[in-house]
Amino acid sequence: MVQTSRVHWVVLAGIAVGLLSLTWTATARAEFTTIEWLDLIPAEELDALQNPPAYIASIKEGSAEDQVGGELRNSSATGADDPYQQALISTNVNEDLNGQGIRIPGFVVPLEFNDDLFVTQFLLVPYFGACIHVPAPPPNQIILVNAPDGFRLEALYKPFWVSGVVKTSVTENDLATTAYTLDLASFEAYE
Numbered sequence: 548m549v550q551t552s553r554v555h556w557v558v559l560a561g562i563a564v565g566l567l568s569l570t571w572t573a574t575a576r577a578e579f580t581t582i583e584w585l586d587l588i589p590a591e592e593l594d595a596l597q598n599p600p601a602y603i604a605s606i607k608e609g610s611a612e613d614q615v616g617g618e619l620r621n622s623s624a625t626g627a628d629d630p631y632q633q634a635l636i637s638t639n640v641n642e643d644l645n646g647q648g649i650r651i652p653g654f655v656v657p658l659e660f661n662d663d664l665f666v667t668q669f670l671l672v673p674y675f676g677a678c679i680h681v682p683a684p685p686p687n688q689i690i691l692v693n694a695p696d697g698f699r700l701e702a703l704y705k706p707f708w709v710s711g712v713v714k715t716s717v718t719e720n721d722l723a724t725t726a727y728t729l730d731l732a733s734f735e736a737y738e
Contacts, residue, residue: 579650579710579732584673587687587727589639595630603631638686638726640715649729650710652737653690655700658720665697670723671709687726691718694731706737 585593606612654675659668670677671690677683692709711732718725 579648581650582644584651584653584688587641587644587690588634588637588685589641589687592630592634592637592639592687595634599631600629634685636685638717638724640687640726642715644713644727645715647713648711648732649713650708651690652706652708654706655703656722657700657703658691658722661697663697664699666700667694667697668692669694670725671729675704675706683723685726686717686724689723689725690727690729691720691725692729692731694734696731698734708735708737709733 588596651671653671653673654677655666656670656672656677657666657668658670659666661667669692671692672684673688674684677689683689690709690713692711709729709731711729713727713729715726716728718728
């Protein structure tokens with residue numbers, strides 16, 4: 548009878564530990580709110596992007612007006628007061644996200660590697676090829692991610708879920724200007 552009681556206690560203790568483990572895992576996941584890329588854009592700029600001005604339809608593909616980049620920053624021809632053009636290069640952020648735990652899908656653009664060729668810093672971008680093959684997205688659509696422990700990146704063309712605490716902080720490097728930084732907590736394949 549005593550051995551049966553011990554077995555019951557061992558089983559009950561195992562169940563309790565298992566439940567605590569499941570609760571901790573669920574709590575850890577709950578700490579990161581899943582967001583979309585559009586959540587990073589301030590409401591007024593999102594409105595400008597979703598309602599482009601009429602002149603956009605008359606721009607010829609490949610023309611000087613069709614180019615997004617540094618020209619917009621300094622060109623009076625594009626109109627410094629044009630909310631649409633300004634949204635295309637904006638560093639304005641959604642301040643409500645500052646200091647929040649987020650989870651967001653995206654593509655990795657490696658910036659730094661450690662001695663074992665693990666990526667330790669990267670840009671997270673909303674679409675494949677951003678910052679490399681095509682013009683960079685607006686700075687408020689790029690997240691600079693710090694991953695001190697690093698991870699091995701098998702393929703650039705695969706999307707990933709990235710979780711961590713996001714900060715509103717403008718950073719410039721040779722590849723892009725970012726309006727957000729994130730300290731990596733978890734990294735997993737997007738499925």
